[in-house]
Amino acid sequence: MNSRELHILPESILVTKSFLPPLEEYIGEIERIWSSHWLTNNGVIHSDFEKKLKEYLGVSNISLFTNGHLALETALKNLELKGEVITTPFTFASTTHAILNSGLTPVFCDIEEVTFNMDASKIEALITENTSAIVPVHVFGNPCDVDKIGSIASKYNLKVIYDAAHAFGVETNGTPIGNFGDVSMFSMHATKVFHSIEGGILSTSNHNYKKQFDLFKNFGISGPESLETRGINAKMNEFQAAMGLVNLRYIEQEIEQRKELTQIYRELLKNIKGIRYLDDVSQVKHNYSYFPIIVDKEQYGKDRDFLHDELRKCNVFTRKYFYPLTTEIQAVQNLGLNDDLPVAKKIASSVLTLPIYTSLETDYIRKICHNISLIGEGC
Numbered sequence: 001m002n003s004r005e006l007h008i009l010p011e012s013i014l015v016t017k018s019f020l021p022p023l024e025e026y027i028g029e030i031e032r033i034w035s036s037h038w039l040t041n042n043g044v045i046h047s048d049f050e051k052k053l054k055e056y057l058g059v060s061n062i063s064l065f066t067n068g069h070l071a072l073e074t075a076l077k078n079l080e081l082k083g084e085v086i087t088t089p090f091t092f093a094s095t096t097h098a099i100l101n102s103g104l105t106p107v108f109c110d111i112e113e114v115t116f117n118m119d120a121s122k123i124e125a126l127i128t129e130n131t132s133a134i135v136p137v138h139v140f141g142n143p144c145d146v147d148k149i150g151s152i153a154s155k156y157n158l159k160v161i162y163d164a165a166h167a168f169g170v171e172t173n174g175t176p177i178g179n180f181g182d183v184s185m186f187s188m189h190a191t192k193v194f195h196s197i198e199g200g201i202l203s204t205s206n207h208n209y210k211k212q213f214d215l216f217k218n219f220g221i222s223g224p225e226s227l228e229t230r231g232i233n234a235k236m237n238e239f240q241a242a243m244g245l246v247n248l249r250y251i252e253q254e255i256e257q258r259k260e261l262t263q264i265y266r267e268l269l270k271n272i273k274g275i276r277y278l279d280d281v282s283q284v285k286h287n288y289s290y291f292p293i294i295v296d297k298e299q300y301g302k303d304r305d306f307l308h309d310e311l312r313k314c315n316v317f318t319r320k321y322f323y324p325l326t327t328e329i330q331a332v333q334n335l336g337l338n339d340d341l342p343v344a345k346k347i348a349s350s351v352l353t354l355p356i357y358t359s360l361e362t363d364y365i366r367k368i369c370h371n372i373s374l375i376g377e378g379c
């Protein structure tokens with residue numbers, strides 16, 4: 001593949017393609033629904049899934065939700081928070097919306113150049129008497145500096161709610177990622193590394209929190225004639241649970257295959273000037289859920305937007321995750337908050353997420369990387 005021409009891919013290559021298990025396996029699982037006529041509200045599949053998932057995630061309590069966003073809002077609304085929460089602007093809009101929808105004010109902390117995660121060394125300067133929590137995101141599944149965040153939280157008596165939407169299956173220093181902070185939220189949306197069509201999880205070591213979350217997600221109903229608290233409807237149904245249960249059989253294989261694809265990308269991109277990617281962190285079990293690159297315009301010769309547009313002409317549909325920053329949300333702009341976020345702005349304007357999913361052919365990865373190399377040379 002030494003050709004000086006761009007390779008047009010024979011089909012549209014999107015940034016991800018949802019995993020689907022063998023159809024018979026899914027049918028085998030949902031047959032139980034036809035026998036029981038029990039479609040939602042804590043059915044047997046839901047119970048099975050919750051049990052297996054808790055084991056897989058290596059945490060002490062989990063609560064299942066219809067999606068990750070409502071799970072996050074449930075956590076934020078049930079931890080008696082008020083005032084300000086310190087968070088990151090380099091995330092999916094959901095994180096910031098959940099904070100705003102819970103009546104809290106997001107205070108944005110800049111991120112690290114290398115991991116794209118909240119820069120823990122900049123948290124303390126943002127703490128005021130109104131701060132009640134820290135809401136960090138393990139962006140692209142890379143663990144935040146959990147030790148530092150944990151010690152700041154105990155020093156100032158703050159709650160920590162991790163948005164672990166990207167971090168399913170991740171471990172750091174042998175500890176599964178859902179064990180840090182007061183609560184962690186995982187997303188099981190169709191586009192995530194592990195999914196239940198749509199779905200969300202809250203993990204917590206606090207059994208009372210779990211009870212509260214389970215009540216809140218079902219209108220606060222604690223029995224046929226008792227309404228214990230206010231709540232919403234955010235329950236996971238049996239079809240979702242069945243998909244999750246089947247997919248759980250494939251998750252280790254999925255992560256292993258993504259690791260191989262990631263290594264191919266890294267090998268092919270490592271000599272292209274001005275292209276940087278995330279490396280493995282020692283003592284971390286990664287899930288390889290995304291493959292973001294940083295385009296250094298000075299060295300690469302072209303900027304991120306140019307590369308994005310040229311790749312699209314070759315049928316390669318990359319995504320600018322995460323651009324714009326969530327500080328661009330109108331409701332946030334109206335708050336007129338601190339906007340001193342030089343690293344986040346720099347990363348958001350130069351990041352590009354390349355396609356990665358297990359059925360992506362390695363030959364396509366070669367062609368994508370070949371194109372990235374040529375586009376930088378100005379061909």
Ligand SMILES: *Cc1c(COP(=O)(O)O)cnc(C)c1O
Binds near residue numbers: 069165166199
């Ligand atoms: C996907 C995602 C969410 C929301 O999860 P859903 O399951 O789609 O509701 C929240 N935060 C981040 C960082 C995400 O990527």
